[in-house]
Amino acid sequence: MIRDHFRILTVNLDTGKGKIVAVDGRDTEVGGSGLAALLFNKYGHADKPWDDPEQPLIFTIGPLTGYFPLMSKTVCGFKSPYHDQYGESHAGGRSALSLRFADLDGLVITGKAGTPSYLSIGSRHLEVKDVHYMWGVDLQRSGKMLRKMIGGAGHRSIFRIGPAGENLSAYACITVDTYRHFGRLGGGAVMGSKNLKAIAIQGDGAFHLPEGKEYAELFEEVHNQLTTTDMMDKYHNLGTPVNVAVLNALKALPIRNLQQTTDPDIKGISGETFADDALLRNTACAGCPVGCIHIGFVREKFMEPNQYLYRQVSYDHEPIFATGSMLGITNGFKVLSIIDVVEKMGLDVMSAGVALAWATEALEKGLISEKETLVPLTFGEAENYKEAILHLGNGANDFYRLLGQGTMKAAKQYGGEDFACVLGQEMAGYATGEVFFASQALGFRHSHLDSGGYSFDQKNEDKNVKEAVDFLVKDEQGRVFLTSMVSCLFAREVYKDELLAECLNSLGYTTLADNMDLVAQHIQKLRWRLRLATGFDPAAVKIPKRLTEVTTWKGKIDTKFLNNLKKEYAKRIVELGEEEKEDIKS
C-alpha cells in the first residue's frame, strides 16, 4: 500500500492556500464513498445550507485506484442544491488516476474565491488563479481555453462547469475531461457557488509497487478477465445504448414523459442504429481497457452553399432516453444535437431531458403557456428543445430558473405534480416496475446505480416485499464497497468479493481484506446516517401518479405492492441510519 492513512489536500478558496492533512480510517472508511462521508463529517456542516462557503466540495479515490483495471472512478461528495442534503456523484475520465498520481486520496475544497477562478493542483504544485473572463463561457470553449493555459496534456484531468453551474441550477453537472460527468445532484452549482470555474489535476507523481511477482501476476489475471472474456462485451460493443431496444421490447422505456413505454419508432435511436450511423470511435477512462465511451457526431449546415461544421458528442443509454425517447425524438442525429447543447450548458442530461418532458406536457395541458416556455415545446421537435436547454442553462426567466431547481419544484408552483417524473430526482431511463421505482425514489443517490432494482424487476415475478427490500439493501452494500475502492460499477461482475480481497491483499491491505463485509455495512450505515442528519425523511417520499400508470411487460403497476415496498424500504433506511453498535466505527 502507498500508506495506511488518507493523504488529503484541503484548499481554502478564501485564501487560495492549501494544507496536506493525514486522516485515519483506511481500514474502516476505505476510500471513495466511505472516505467522502468521513470527510463531510470532518469538514461539512449538516445544519448549514449547501451554498454556505464553509461547505466542502469533496473528491475521493480508493485503495485500488490505479493499481487495477477499471478502478478508475472518483466520488464527489457535497451538500446538494437539489435537496440540501448530503449527496454523492461519480465520474471517471482521467479524474481518478490524476488524483492518484497527484498523490492524493482526497481533495476537499472550502471557501469561495474572490473572483471566478480555477484551481490547479499536482503532486508538486497548487495555484488558485483568477479567470473572471471565463465566467459565462460555455463548456466547450472554456475547455479549449483551459487546455492551453494548463500544461500536462494526457496526464491531467480538468473538471469544469458551464453557465448552468454558474447560475446555480440544482442539476448543473461538473464535466470531466469533455466526455464524462459528475452528473447528478448539482455538483456544478456547488462549484458555481464557490466561484470555481474549473479544477485541473496533474497526475505527475510516481510510486513504488509491491515487491515480488504476486501483484503483477494478479494484475494480468484481472486484465485478461476484463479483456478476453465476454463479461464486458456489452460495454465495449454497443455500450449502454444496447438497453434502448431491450427496454423498448420489454415495454419498460420511458417515452414522451412516460406516457408510453414502447414505440416502434424507437428503432431510430437504438444502440444498433447509433453504431451503424453515428459512431465515430470508442474512448476510455484512464486505467480501463474496456473503452465504453461511445463518441458520435453532430454535423450542422451553418451557411449556404454547403458549409458545414461538426462536433463530437458522447452518448449513452441515459442521455438517449432523456433527450430522445422522453422528448419523443426518434432520430439519432437529432438526439446527439440536443445532447451537444446540454454539454455546452453543463446540465445533468437526465434531469434536463425529464424536466423538459414535463414542461412539454404541462404546456399541452395549458398549465403553462409560451410566456413561460419561450418556445413552443412539442414532443418530437428537436430545434425547440435545443433552444429551451439554452434557456434552462442560462436561467432565462422565472420559469426556467425554477425548472432548473427541479421538476417537482416547478410542478408545485404551476401544477402537474402527477406527471412530473421525479423519483428523488428526475427519473432514470428504466420503467421496469415497482422495485426500480422504489429503489430510485429512496436510494442514497437517487441513482439507477444505487442498487439493481431494474434487474430485480426483470428477474422476479412474485411480489415479495421483504425479499425485494432485502435485495435492495444487500445490493447497495456490495455496491458501496465497490464505490469505496473506487471501481467502475460496470466491472461488478468481475470484481466479486474473492477477487477484491485478493487485490487488497496483494497491496498489503490485509485487515481490510479480512473485514470486507463488516466494513461495507459500516460505510452503508455511515452514509445513511449522514443523509438522514442532513434532512432526508424517507417516509415522506412520494411517487408521482404517472409512475403508477405505467404498463410494462408484466402489466399494470401494482400500486399496493409499490406502496408497501416504499414503506418497508423507508423503514429499513431509518434502521440503517441508527447508531452502530459494532466496534468497526472509527
Next chain:
Amino acid sequence: MKTMKILTTPRMERCIGCHACSLACARLVNKRLSWNTAGIRIISSGGLSTGFEAKPCLACNPAPCALACPTGAFVQRKGGGVIVKRKLCIQCGDCAEACPVDAIYLDATGEPFVCIHCGQCVPYCPHDCLEMAEVVVEPSTEKEAEEVAP
C-alpha cells in the same frame, strides 16, 4: 542477417486512451505505479475530441540521446534505440533535451525513463495499436555497439 525488434505504434488511430501500455511499462519494466515513468506515454492531441498520440522512442540509429549522454548511461542499441545503464546516470537531463520527439521522461529527481523496446506493453493494448517490428542490424552498428558498451 541479424535482426532486432523495435516497438512501433502503427495503429494509433485506434487508441482509446486507456493508458494500459504506459501503466504496463511502468509496472513491469520500471516497477512503478505511474503513467509518466514509462517508455511509452499517451497524450491527447489537443483535447480528447482529436484522439490520442503516443510518445514512443523512434529507435534512432544513431540515437541523439546516446550521443548526448556524457557518462555512458545511454548507449546505442543494435537495431536502434538505447540500452540504459542506470548506475552510470548522473541525472543531467541531456538525453531528454537531445531527443527530438520528447520520448524521454525525467522524473522529479531527474532520472530518465525511455523505451527499451522489450515489447511488454504490446499485449496490454486492447485495440492492437502497438507492434514489435523486426529491423535488420547493420554490421557496422554491431561493431559500434560493442565499442561503446562498458
